[in-house]
Amino acid sequence: MINKDLVIIGGGSAGLAAAIKARQEGIKDILIIEKDGNLGGILNQCIHNGFGLEIFNEELTGPEYAYRFKQIVKDKKIEYLLNTSILSLDKGFFIKYINESGVSICHAKCIIFAGGCYEKNAGAINLMGDRPSGIFTAGCAQKYINIKGYMPAKKVVILGSGDIGLITARRMTLEGANVLAVLEIMPYSNGLNRNIKQCLDDFNIPLYLSYTVKKVIGKSRLEKIIAGKVDENLNFIDGEEIEFDCDTLLLSVGLVPNISILNNLGIEVSSAKGPKVDEIMQTNVSGLFAAGNCVHVHDLVDFVTNEGYLAGFGAALYLKNQLKEDLNIDVVARNNVSYVVPNKIKYSSNKELEFKFRVKKPCKNVDIIIKNNDKIIKKVYKLALLPSQMENIKINTTNSPLKDGMITIDIETRA
Amino acid sequence: MKELTCIVCPRGCHLYIDDNLKVSGNFCKRGETYAIEELTHPSRILTTTMRIENRNSKLVCVKTNKKIPKEKMLDVMNEINNQTAKAPCKIGDTAIENILGLGVDIIFTSEVD
Numbered sequence: 001m002i003n004k005d006l007v008i009i010g011g012g013s014a015g016l017a018a019a020i021k022a023r024q025e026g027i028k029d030i031l032i033i034e035k036d037g038n039l040g041g042i043l044n045q046c047i048h049n050g051f052g053l054e055i056f057n058e059e060l061t062g063p064e065y066a067y068r069f070k071q072i073v074k075d076k077k078i079e080y081l082l083n084t085s086i087l088s089l090d091k092g093f094f095i096k097y098i099n100e101s102g103v104s105i106c107h108a109k110c111i112i113f114a115g116g117c118y119e120k121n122a123g124a125i126n127l128m129g130d131r132p133s134g135i136f137t138a139g140c141a142q143k144y145i146n147i148k149g150y151m152p153a154k155k156v157v158i159l160g161s162g163d164i165g166l167i168t169a170r171r172m173t174l175e176g177a178n179v180l181a182v183l184e185i186m187p188y189s190n191g192l193n194r195n196i197k198q199c200l201d202d203f204n205i206p207l208y209l210s211y212t213v214k215k216v217i218g219k220s221r222l223e224k225i226i227a228g229k230v231d232e233n234l235n236f237i238d239g240e241e242i243e244f245d246c247d248t249l250l251l252s253v254g255l256v257p258n259i260s261i262l263n264n265l266g267i268e269v270s271s272a273k274g275p276k277v278d279e280i281m282q283t284n285v286s287g288l289f290a291a292g293n294c295v296h297v298h299d300l301v302d303f304v305t306n307e308g309y310l311a312g313f314g315a316a317l318y319l320k321n322q323l324k325e326d327l328n329i330d331v332v333a334r335n336n337v338s339y340v341v342p343n344k345i346k347y348s349s350n351k352e353l354e355f356k357f358r359v360k361k362p363c364k365n366v367d368i369i370i371k372n373n374d375k376i377i378k379k380v381y382k383l384a385l386l387p388s389q390m391e392n393i394k395i396n397t398t399n400s401p402l403k404d405g406m407i408t409i410d411i412e413t414r415a
Numbered sequence: 416m417k418e419l420t421c422i423v424c425p426r427g428c429h430l431y432i433d434d435n436l437k438v439s440g441n442f443c444k445r446g447e448t449y450a451i452e453e454l455t456h457p458s459r460i461l462t463t464t465m466r467i468e469n470r471n472s473k474l475v476c477v478k479t480n481k482k483i484p485k486e487k488m489l490d491v492m493n494e495i496n497n498q499t500a501k502a503p504c505k506i507g508d509t510a511i512e513n514i515l516g517l518g519v520d521i522i523f524t525s526e527v528d
């Protein structure tokens with residue numbers, strides 16, 4: 001058995017940032033455990049550009065962004081294991097893992113979980129009809145094309161207008177596939193406007209809003225998709241159907257934090273489906289931190305990196321025994337706010353707080369109101385808020401210290 | 416009056432451009448530059464992958480080092496797919512010089528030993 005001060009599970013952007021920050025804060029004994037054969041996480045397959053605008057003020061591709069952090073990890077000689085799967089993780093922080101050298105156990109004083117998210121697959125949505133091959137997630141297609149180097153499709157329909165679906169639509173078109181349509185069940189798209197423009201409009205790929213798959217047809221390989229229009233209650237409208245002859249249906253129907261390996265630890269889960277965390281990314285289990293898409297799904301990697309830094313900073317304070325809990329505040333998302341991170345505020349020494357959240361439904365002309373026990377501490381006007389865009393609001397508590405109780409986030413529409 | 420979605424950053428501003436190419440709706444200066452360019456000569460950065468000589472299925476990621484005219488994207492894709500890169504590849508190094516005479520190079524965006 002080996003012993004480590006800090007073990008980071010997952011070497012994507014969150015894990016790499018956490019490792020770098022913890023090292024900067026003086027933690028020497030760090031191990032990153034990564035199940036893939038390469039550090040960088042999902043960025044390795046995101047070969048498009050658009051990463052790093054916030055942090056580097058440059059538009060990098062995913063692999064370029066990842067490379068910068070991988071280099072720092074290597075320069076700082078932070079230890080990492082690749083091709084290593086976690087078998088179990090228990091309350092005493094004994095981590096059992098397997099790789100080429102067999103099964104090993106590592107004991108950690110502190111853990112940062114940065115395992116990312118997974119894509120909802122066909123099992124998670126109700127697809128009616130046959131069960132042929134040719135139905136898989138957009139991220140899976142992205143991996144086939146960008147990493148494995150082969151094209152899994154010729155004529156494609158994409159279900160769901162999230163960014164991964166839009167980016168894969170463009171990528172498949174460039175590689176010679178015919179993308180017939182993107183279907184979106186909601187009356188609005190879940191992707192960024194810029195991706196609708198540069199991934200769909202640029203290639204004349206139609207986006208059908210309020211449409212979803214009504215029937216899947218195909219014996220061995222997918223042959224046809226029947227798409228149906230839905231009403232405001234998401235019920236099919238009779239007679240409003242479109243048929244697409246296609247060999248592939250790509251699913252881009254949502255991402256979910258990947259937290260199953262934390263099941264035995266007794267973590268509390270938030271409405272973002274990740275662990276509840278405090279303002280330094282510590283979960284309710286003392287010494288267990290989390291960051292990145294396993295806490296809540298991000299659209300911008302820059303924010304993931306910053307969250308990783310925060311977790312690395314928090315873990316270093318924990319290991320140095322410098323955390324003094326002197327506040328007890330629950331952070332609560334109300335009305336049109338679907339979730340908020342962090343869920344707890346515990347340390348009055350943190351003067352700079354950042355709240356990250358999403359709305360449930362698009363809204364316009366609204367005030368975001370943050371209150372501490374009914375006292376308004378921040379009010380921000382927004383022209384429009386969309387579920388596809390994470391919002392973040394910073395507050396500084398130097399002049400008005402927070403009180404125990406509640407912080408609430410509300411959205412109010414202006415008259 | 417024309418309307419456009421800005422693609423410079425994830426903010427995705429909704430831009431309005433009048434007949435004298437006056438831009439409004441943009442949050443920053445880059446939106447104005449984009450709008451005028453988009454209406455006069457739309458261009459894009461192209462990112463893709465390239466095969467590596469003598470390395471079966473191994474790929475290296477590449478991009479154009481400058482924007483290329485939008486209508487040339489598929490031609491440039493074809494040309495990249497017809498060529499192979501030589502390993503080792505370093506980020507920023509040139510894979511194909513002056514592709515299709517456009518005055519734009521294809522450069523590596525990932526590393527291969």
Ligand SMILES: Cc1cc2nc3c(=O)[nH]c(=O)nc-3n(C[C@H](O)[C@H](O)[C@H](O)COP(=O)(O)OP(=O)(O)OC[C@H]3O[C@@H](n4cnc5c(N)ncnc54)[C@H](O)[C@@H]3O)c2cc1C
Nearest residue numbers: 010012013014034035041042050115116164292293300301
């Ligand atoms: C297709 C796509 C397009 C995107 N486009 C953009 C964009 O244009 N611009 C932008 O800024 N952002 C974009 N993003 C968002 C951003 O890139 C991601 O949110 C971010 O990279 C996620 O980082 P992460 O570290 O949380 O997760 P990941 O990168 O997923 O890393 C998690 C890592 O943990 C490992 N892991 C998981 N479980 C275990 C385990 N049990 N044991 C060991 N290792 C484990 C995984 O192998 C992985 O390497 C995009 C995301 C996707 C998916």
